[in-house]
Amino acid sequence: MSRLRLIALVLACAPVAQAEIAPEQIGTTTMATPTETWLMVRDAVGAAYVFDAASGDMHGLLSISRFTPALQPHPNKPELYAAESYYTRTVRGERTDVVTVYDLPTLSAKAEIEVPNKLAALPFRQYIALLDDERHLLVFNLTPAHSVSVVDIIDRRFVTEISTPGCALVMPTAGRGFLQICGDGRLQLIRLDASGQESKRARSQPFFRIEDDPVADRPVPAGDGWLLTSYAGQVFQASVDGEEVRVSGPWSMLTAADETGNWRPGGSQFLGYHAGLNLLFALMNDEGGYSHDSPGSEIWVFDAVAQRRIGRIALEQPAAYLHVSQNDAPLVAITGEDRQLHVYDALSLRHVRTIPEAGTAPGLLQGVLR
Amino acid sequence: MKLEDLFAWFDRTAQHASRSVAQQSARRSFIGRLGSVLVGASVLPLLPVARAASGTARQVSEIGDPQSCEYWRYCALGGTLCTCCGGSTTECPPGAEPSPISWVGTCHNPLDDKDYLISYNDCCGKAVCARCFCHNAERDLPVYNPAKANDILWCFGTESRAYHCTVAVVLGEAKA
Numbered sequence: 001m002s003r004l005r006l007i008a009l010v011l012a013c014a015p016v017a018q019a020e021i022a023p024e025q026i027g028t029t030t031m032a033t034p035t036e037t038w039l040m041v042r043d044a045v046g047a048a049y050v051f052d053a054a055s056g057d058m059h060g061l062l063s064i065s066r067f068t069p070a071l072q073p074h075p076n077k078p079e080l081y082a083a084e085s086y087y088t089r090t091v092r093g094e095r096t097d098v099v100t101v102y103d104l105p106t107l108s109a110k111a112e113i114e115v116p117n118k119l120a121a122l123p124f125r126q127y128i129a130l131l132d133d134e135r136h137l138l139v140f141n142l143t144p145a146h147s148v149s150v151v152d153i154i155d156r157r158f159v160t161e162i163s164t165p166g167c168a169l170v171m172p173t174a175g176r177g178f179l180q181i182c183g184d185g186r187l188q189l190i191r192l193d194a195s196g197q198e199s200k201r202a203r204s205q206p207f208f209r210i211e212d213d214p215v216a217d218r219p220v221p222a223g224d225g226w227l228l229t230s231y232a233g234q235v236f237q238a239s240v241d242g243e244e245v246r247v248s249g250p251w252s253m254l255t256a257a258d259e260t261g262n263w264r265p266g267g268s269q270f271l272g273y274h275a276g277l278n279l280l281f282a283l284m285n286d287e288g289g290y291s292h293d294s295p296g297s298e299i300w301v302f303d304a305v306a307q308r309r310i311g312r313i314a315l316e317q318p319a320a321y322l323h324v325s326q327n328d329a330p331l332v333a334i335t336g337e338d339r340q341l342h343v344y345d346a347l348s349l350r351h352v353r354t355i356p357e358a359g360t361a362p363g364l365l366q367g368v369l370r
Numbered sequence: 371m372k373l374e375d376l377f378a379w380f381d382r383t384a385q386h387a388s389r390s391v392a393q394q395s396a397r398r399s400f401i402g403r404l405g406s407v408l409v410g411a412s413v414l415p416l417l418p419v420a421r422a423a424s425g426t427a428r429q430v431s432e433i434g435d436p437q438s439c440e441y442w443r444y445c446a447l448g449g450t451l452c453t454c455c456g457g458s459t460t461e462c463p464p465g466a467e468p469s470p471i472s473w474v475g476t477c478h479n480p481l482d483d484k485d486y487l488i489s490y491n492d493c494c495g496k497a498v499c500a501r502c503f504c505h506n507a508e509r510d511l512p513v514y515n516p517a518k519a520n521d522i523l524w525c526f527g528t529e530s531r532a533y534h535c536t537v538a539v540v541l542g543e544a545k546a
Contacts, residue, residue, distance in 0.1 A: 091532035217512035
């Protein structure tokens with residue numbers, strides 16, 4: 001075939017080929033139903049990236065205020081709640097604090113509730129919590145006086161502000177209650193009535209001395225109670241029995257050799273707990289005293305029932321944030337300054353995958369479901 | 371805190387607040403409104419500065435690079451250094467507003483071998499200056515004890531909570 005005839009044939013076929021391809025339509029997808037291995041990676045610039053640690057796939061992104069400390073999932077509704085702070089001119093102008101209700105399938109805001117302009121701004125998981133009545137959401141305030149805003153997420157209204165001098169965080173317990181850690185070395189229990197007003201306040205016996213070995217402000221839920229650790233690696237288990245706040249322990253994360261080696265728990269989110277298996281995971285460093293904010297060079301795994309270490313993982317890159325999924329085959333996800341999400345099998349302690357580019361500055365890690 | 375935290379929410383600092391603003395009624399009324407023991411604890415250490423400013427107090431002799439996280443004043447600083455952002459150890463960069471309240475650390479001055487109370491004030495109202503990130507946690511306490519906690523966005527009592535950088539102001543000698 002001559003070149004001319006070939007060109008003519010191609011040209012003649014071109015319209016036919018075009019007609020055989022259906023034109024594509026632009027659209028927007030919705031997010032699939034999350035599972036226990038899905039997690040949100042809090043990015044410092046006002047976003048939360050949604051990944052599945054089991055596949056490495058990204059499923060979407062939530063735009064939130066850059067002051068938002070953490071997100072609170074609903075256990076039975078496809079909704080997330082975020083305490084947010086906005087200025088009309090980004091860094092200046094009028095400030096408005098709100099609790100925003102985010103729709104999970106579309107990762108979009110669908111309602112907002114104004115709250116006092118007092119929310120605590122840094123990324124602490126226990127700066128927001130939903131009580132077990134699934135109606136009252138708590139937002140921790142820091143001005144730097146301590147208080148808690150109560151929000152009704154059913155009627156979508158601000159209910160009240162509860163002053164909690166000297167006590168911080170919100171850790172839900174059964175019976176429409178929550179615990180706080182106090183500077184006097186005790187835990188505080190506050191219960192609300194059905195309308196969201198304070199109905200009961202009590203404190204535990206003192207169990208630590210802030211001058212000697214402070215309990216860190218990064219507790220994790222552990223079954224029907226909470227697990228707390230001190231700067232020096234003492235582990236306490238807190239629970240509520242009736243109106244009594246009970247604290248058991250402590251037991252130490254450190255052997256004598258670990259103490260000599262200057263090992264300490266540390267990082268911005270150094271602790272994770274698998275409630276079904278009673279396994280405690282902690283980022284650890286060997287920098288000694290006051291290294292509670294330093295990233296960990298290893299993950300240590302503890303049997304919380306036997307109260308002893310059962311494994312350790314040496315990390316290639318230091319990590320400051322750790323999260324444990326709650327499924328039967330749990331995954332441990334960590335991140336740090338390398339901006340990547342590293343996923344480990346929590347039972348074999350083997351590295352499973354690395355998810356690159358987990359945000360501009362990845363931080364706090366949370367499950368999408370809890 | 372790591373760089374990630376910076377970008378968005380971190381805040382710390384402001385000093386000449388403790389020297390000049392300390393005598394202004396606006397600040398006092400703000401603190402009065404707070405009426406908190408904890409806030410009181412964070413503010414009390416500012417008093418030696420007022421005395422120093424009015425008297426014949428000596429200047430602290432220092433050694434080191436104020437743009438380095440290793441600088442002796444920064445032993446409990448968490449944030450970015452204003453000295454790297456157009457400010458100084460005691461002055462916010464242009465246009466940033468010093469937070470009138472702060473957290474307080476105790477740092478050892480290697481030159482005269484004495485301990486000093488250091489006020490870490492955040493400079494606020496501008497985008498974060500993401501230079502010279504520094505996080506030291508010597509004697510840092512959890513957020514239930516805010517006067518000595520550096521994991522707090524300290525832009526309180528300012529027009530905006532937006533964090534820019536942190537200064538480190540010598541309040542006085544820490545005497546046992």
